Amino acid sequence: MHTVHRLTLEDALVMLTAAEEEARRIGVKQTICIADDGAHPIALHRMTGARLTGVEIAIAKAFTAAGHQRDTHRFNEPPNGPALPGNEAFGISHMLPGKFAIFVGGFPIVYEGEVVGAVGVSGGNGDQDKAVGAAALRAFQEKIATA
Template sequence: MKKSLKLQLDEARVMAAAALRRAQEIGVAETVCITDEGGFPLVLERMDGGRVTGPQIAWNKGFTAAGHKRSTHLFTTPPNGPALPGNEAFGIQLSFEGRFAAFVGGFPVVVDGEVVGGVGLSGGNGEQDIQCGLAALAALQQLLEGQGHQVLVQADIKK
């Protein structure tokens, strides 16, 4: 049997807080969702003024990133994004009752090479969502660095 890592609620809260701090710094009303490895929410927060659609979109992005083990924008990055028309995964966003998000703002949470969750952001433009997602991952890295764990903190995460 393999022992696996598990993202804990207190760690997810640290990640969400970091993403929301970054959103406040750049002046955007974000919604953040930190999911477990199965894509189910551990923490879901919408800032005051955030769009009412934000929670569902952020969850969808976290779900996709955790479940498919890659950053969501990689599905549509030209020219070879697999979800682009004519490519092998075109239409994948219709999977899982429309929960599959094939656009910017979702990142897998990768610790010691293992996907342990996802982070999804909604509310800003693509660059703003990326900044907030990277802040969440960096906060987890800082939290875990004394424990000997390595968190992958980069925009183009492809497992």
């Protein structure tokens, strides 16, 4: 038998709040998606003024991070990023057109060593997306530490 942990809407809202606070602090308008372990969105928030395209991009980043249980930017990190030309997963982003993102902004959410979901962030540059995603993940860790 295997115990499965699930994110709740309450968990997602804590992460969204922290992510938005960080986005405001660094001065970027972001779209943030929190997805469950099946890569389905639990909560989505597009800050006022954030790009309209960010919605689909944030969902795709969360989908990829949850489904592949890794940060999305790791697909393209030289020299051995698996999605780089000549490497084993080159072209993987074409497998699920519009759903698979292999660039910065998708981060798995880990609880007791298992991926229970993901955060997808879109709207800033790579460093900004990483900062906002990290804020969401920190908020989740703080929440579970006090539970």
